[in-house]
Amino acid sequence: MNFADRLALAVQEAGTPLVVGIDPWADRLPGLRPGMDRTALAGLAREFGLAVVGAAAGQVPALKPQFAFFEALGPAGMQALADVCGAARAAGLLVIGDAKRGDIGSTATAYAEATLAPDAPFPCDALTVSPFLGPDSLQPFLAAAEAHGRGLFVLLRTSNPGSSRWQSPVVEDLSAWIDTTNAARGAYGPVGAVIGATHPAEGAALRAAMPHTWFLVPGFGAQGGSAADARRMLRPDGLGALINSSRGATFPAGRDGDFDLAPERWIRTRIAAVRGDLRG
Amino acid sequence: MNFADRLALAVQEAGTPLVVGIDPWADRLPGLRPGMDRTALAGLAREFGLAVVGAAAGQVPALKPQFAFFEALGPAGMQALADVCGAARAAGLLVIGDAKRGDIGSTATAYAEATLAPDAPFPCDALTVSPFLGPDSLQPFLAAAEAHGRGLFVLLRTSNPGSSRWQSPVVEDLSAWIDTTNAARGAYGPVGAVIGATHPAEGAALRAAMPHTWFLVPGFGAQGGSAADARRMLRPDGLGALINSSRGATFPAGRDGDFDLAPERWIRTRIAAVRGDLRG
Numbered sequence: 001m002n003f004a005d006r007l008a009l010a011v012q013e014a015g016t017p018l019v020v021g022i023d024p025w026a027d028r029l030p031g032l033r034p035g036m037d038r039t040a041l042a043g044l045a046r047e048f049g050l051a052v053v054g055a056a057a058g059q060v061p062a063l064k065p066q067f068a069f070f071e072a073l074g075p076a077g078m079q080a081l082a083d084v085c086g087a088a089r090a091a092g093l094l095v096i097g098d099a100k101r102g103d104i105g106s107t108a109t110a111y112a113e114a115t116l117a118p119d120a121p122f123p124c125d126a127l128t129v130s131p132f133l134g135p136d137s138l139q140p141f142l143a144a145a146e147a148h149g150r151g152l153f154v155l156l157r158t159s160n161p162g163s164s165r166w167q168s169p170v171v172e173d174l175s176a177w178i179d180t181t182n183a184a185r186g187a188y189g190p191v192g193a194v195i196g197a198t199h200p201a202e203g204a205a206l207r208a209a210m211p212h213t214w215f216l217v218p219g220f221g222a223q224g225g226s227a228a229d230a231r232r233m234l235r236p237d238g239l240g241a242l243i244n245s246s247r248g249a250t251f252p253a254g255r256d257g258d259f260d261l262a263p264e265r266w267i268r269t270r271i272a273a274v275r276g277d278l279r280g
Numbered sequence: 281m282n283f284a285d286r287l288a289l290a291v292q293e294a295g296t297p298l299v300v301g302i303d304p305w306a307d308r309l310p311g312l313r314p315g316m317d318r319t320a321l322a323g324l325a326r327e328f329g330l331a332v333v334g335a336a337a338g339q340v341p342a343l344k345p346q347f348a349f350f351e352a353l354g355p356a357g358m359q360a361l362a363d364v365c366g367a368a369r370a371a372g373l374l375v376i377g378d379a380k381r382g383d384i385g386s387t388a389t390a391y392a393e394a395t396l397a398p399d400a401p402f403p404c405d406a407l408t409v410s411p412f413l414g415p416d417s418l419q420p421f422l423a424a425a426e427a428h429g430r431g432l433f434v435l436l437r438t439s440n441p442g443s444s445r446w447q448s449p450v451v452e453d454l455s456a457w458i459d460t461t462n463a464a465r466g467a468y469g470p471v472g473a474v475i476g477a478t479h480p481a482e483g484a485a486l487r488a489a490m491p492h493t494w495f496l497v498p499g500f501g502a503q504g505g506s507a508a509d510a511r512r513m514l515r516p517d518g519l520g521a522l523i524n525s526s527r528g529a530t531f532p533a534g535r536d537g538d539f540d541l542a543p544e545r546w547i548r549t550r551i552a553a554v555r556g557d558l559r560g
Contacts, residue, residue, distance in 0.1 A: 025386060038401060068383055068390035074401030075359040082355055102410060103348055103380055104440040106305060110348035121318060121354030130382055132412040132435060134442030155412060160384040162414030169449040 003126060003151030004188035007214060008239050010061035010094050016275050017234060019096065019216070020056050021246025022065040022084060024048050026072065028251055030263040042076035045069065048263065049084030052250055053091050055267035059275065062094035062125070064216075064244055078122070085123050096216065096242070097124035100155065104137045112144035126151035128194060128216070131174055142181070142191065151190045151214070154178055157206070159196025159219030171202075175210055182212035188240070192216055195233060197225025197243070204232045207240070215241040220278070221248035227280045249274045283406060283431030284468035287494060288519050290341035290374050296555050297514060299376065299496070300336050301526025302345040302364060304328050306352065308531055310543040322356035325349065328543065329364030332530055333371050335547035339555065342374035342405070344496075344524055358402070365403050374405040376496065376522070380435065382410035384417045392424035406431035408474060408496070411454055422461070422471065431470045431494070434458055437486070439476025439499030451482075455490055462492035468520070472496055475513060477505025477523070484512045487520070495521040500558070501528035507560045529554045 001009075011017050024045035026032075031044050049065065056063055065088075070081035088095045101111040115124045129141050131154050138154065145152050156174060157167055175193065182189025189212050195203045196219035207215070217233045219225040220243050233241035249271050252259050259266050281289075291297050304325035306312075311324050329345065336343055345368075350361035368375045381391040395404045409421050411434050418434065425432050436454060437447055455473065462469025469492050475483045476499035487495070497513045499505040500523050513521040529551050532539050539546050 023387070025390075066387055066390075068381075068387045068394070071358075071394040072390040072401070074394075075355050075362060077401075078351075078358045079355040100383055100410075100413075101348075101380070102382075104438065107303070107346055107348045110305075110346075110352040114348070114351040114354075121352070121357075130380075130410050130412050131446055132382075132410050133380075133438050134440060134445050134447070136440055136442035137438075158384065158413050158417075160414060160416055162416035165414050166411055166450045166454060167414070170446045174446060 002149055002186070003145065003190045004186065004214060006125070006149065007061070007094065007151070008188070011239060014059065014061040016060060016278065017238065017241055017243050018060045018275050018278055019062045019064050019242045019244045020052060020060055020249045020271055021098070021244050022049050022052050022063055022250070023246045024069045026069070030259055038074050039076045042073040042080045045073055045077060046080035046083055049080060050087055051264040052267055053084065053088045053093065054264045055271055056093060057091040059268070059271050060093070062096055062242060063088045064096040064098050064246070066246070067097060067099040082122050089123055094125040095123065096153065097122060097127045100128050100130050102130035102133050102137055104133055105140070108137055108140035109144070112141050116141070116144040116148055116150040118148055124150070126153060126192065128153045128155065130155050135177060145190050151192055153192035153194050153216040156193040157195045157199050157202060159198045159223050159225065163196065175206055179210040179213050188212055188214055194218065196223070197230040197233070198223055200225070200229035200232050207233055207235070216244065217241050218244045221245050221274070227278050230278065231280065243278055245274045282429055282466070283425065283470045284466065284494060286405070286429065287341070287374065287431065288468070291519060294339065294341040296340060296558065297518065297521055297523050298340045298555050298558055299342045299344050299522045299524045300332060300340055300529045300551055301378070301524055302329050302332050302343055302530070303526045304349045306349070310539055318354050319356045322353040322360045325353055325357060326360035326363055329360060330367055331544040332547055333364065333368045333373065334544045335551055336373060337371040339548070339551050340373070342376055342522060343368045344376040344378050344526070346526070347377060347379040362402050369403055375403065376433065377402060377404035377407045380408050380410050382413050382417055384413055385420070388417055388420035389424070392421050396421070396424040396428055396430040398428055404430070406433055406472065408433045408435065410435050415457060425470050431472055433472035433474050433496040436473040437475045437479050437482060439478045439503050439505065443476065455486055459490040459493050468492055468494055474498065476503070477510040477513070478503055480505070480509035480512050487513055487515070496524065497521050498524045501525050501554070507558050510558065511560065523558055525554045
């Protein structure tokens with residue numbers, strides 16, 4: 001089954017477009033004690049990731065592990081990432097690897113092999129990629145995605161305050177490239193687009209202009225995008241967009257003892273609350 | 281000492297602006313045998329990287345490991361990357377991590393901690409970064425670089441055929457942002473720019489327009505940029521640009537038995553030849 005169809009089915013089965021991000025921020029991990037070395041922190045990151053997997057299974061269609069936080073913990077952190085990706089897929093969740101990779105030729109192929117191949121060490125159903133190097137730089141990722149029923153989410157309009165400066169000059173051409181690439185492949189194609197909930201009007205316009213493209217929408221909650229803003233990225237049938245919540249769905253606003261005692265239970269309650277917030 | 285001064289000293293000491301890339305392409309590694317698993321391939325990637333370090337020490341100012349090829353080999357590959365980065369720095373070579381990372385806020389900080397912090401698991405003297413998310417996305421990388429005497433190389437005009445499409449609309453503003461950021465910090469600043477040897481005329485114009493910025497120049501050799509093209513990125517004093525050669529300096533053009541028998545000796549001879557080619 002191609003990625004767009006798998007995504008639609010997963011959203012329909014879960015009854016929500018909510019995606020939960022896994023950001024194992026070393027300063028905030030449950031079980032953290034002073035003086036822990038990187039290997040110990042990688043163990044906590046693994047446990048945190050597995051707690052999110054356990055809490056999310058059956059509640060949402062997909063998880064979005066953030067590669068940077070695992071990479072900061074070194075090779076042991078990357079082993080934790082591999083374990084968390086594998087556990088999420090085993091639990092029936094789609095995995096969107098948030099790595100924002102981008103490179104050319106065989107280097108791009110190597111990044112795709114790391115994540116999108118059937119025997120990838122960091123197995124993902126989709127990968128976030130940066131388009132800055134040009135359309136030829138996206139082809140190795142697209143080839144791997146199509147060969148293996150996986151998908152991409154290309155950065156188009158990110159949620160941060162400075163995103164317009166070097167994205168706005170290319171957004172029209174890039175959005176057309178993405179949707180045209182998809183149009184040749186069916187109702188929805190495998191090349192998604194990242195569009196922040198912090199740009200609701202532009203997002204709604206892009207929604208109308210890109211009928212063949214799934215959106216991945218960060219910026220809901222902590223970064224200031226409202227549930228109503230985020231919902232503007234959906235099509236009327238409730239498909240066409242995944243709305244991400246990372247720390248809002250997985251970390252307490254302040255320090256919280258209950259979090260340390262039973263993170264999976266705490267996160268499950270939080271995810272249910274964010275699902276409700278998003279429904280409005 | 282700040283990164284720009286360290287770079288100038290290293291180029292002067294080595295007597296060449298040549299940087300050697302480390303691309304442990306799994307299909308071409310010395311010692312490769314059919315049916316090797318990822319852990320075995322990671323061992324070969326480590327040996328290959330250490331052979332390049334041994335061959336390059338004293339001959340060139342810097343090495344440029346390509347993160348993608350290590351990542352494709354999983355956590356063991358990332359351990360090999362950590363070992364190769366550490367060995368290169370111990371041998372007195374500057375390490376330019378070619379990772380093309382880019383993200384926002386604490387995620388960008390995590391990528392910087394992975395590579396630019398004093399105790400980084402993948403220790404680099406500089407990191408390639410993508411500017412697509414905007415100037416605010418570069419600030420965490422810049423803060424880490426400045427705090428620790430490290431540098432960045434921002435993608436500006438990459439060497440691939442399709443690079444113009446989403447780079448040309450922003451190249452003027454992005455190049456001005458980079459050089460202005462540097463100008464506040466001295467003759468040369470810590471924010472380098474990646475400019476392919478495949479754009480010699482545009483590169484020469486950017487060289488004139490960006491007097492405070494070190495260039496990192498890929499595309500010399502295999503990708504079609506000539507030595508004369510690459511040298512146009514240098515200032516008259518021979519500083520201001522690093523010229524990269526990856527596979528041309530480290531892999532035989534065809535299969536070659538001698539490569540398997542003594543890779544370090546073979547690569548040393550090859551690096552000396554590419555140094556000579558670049559001198560013209």
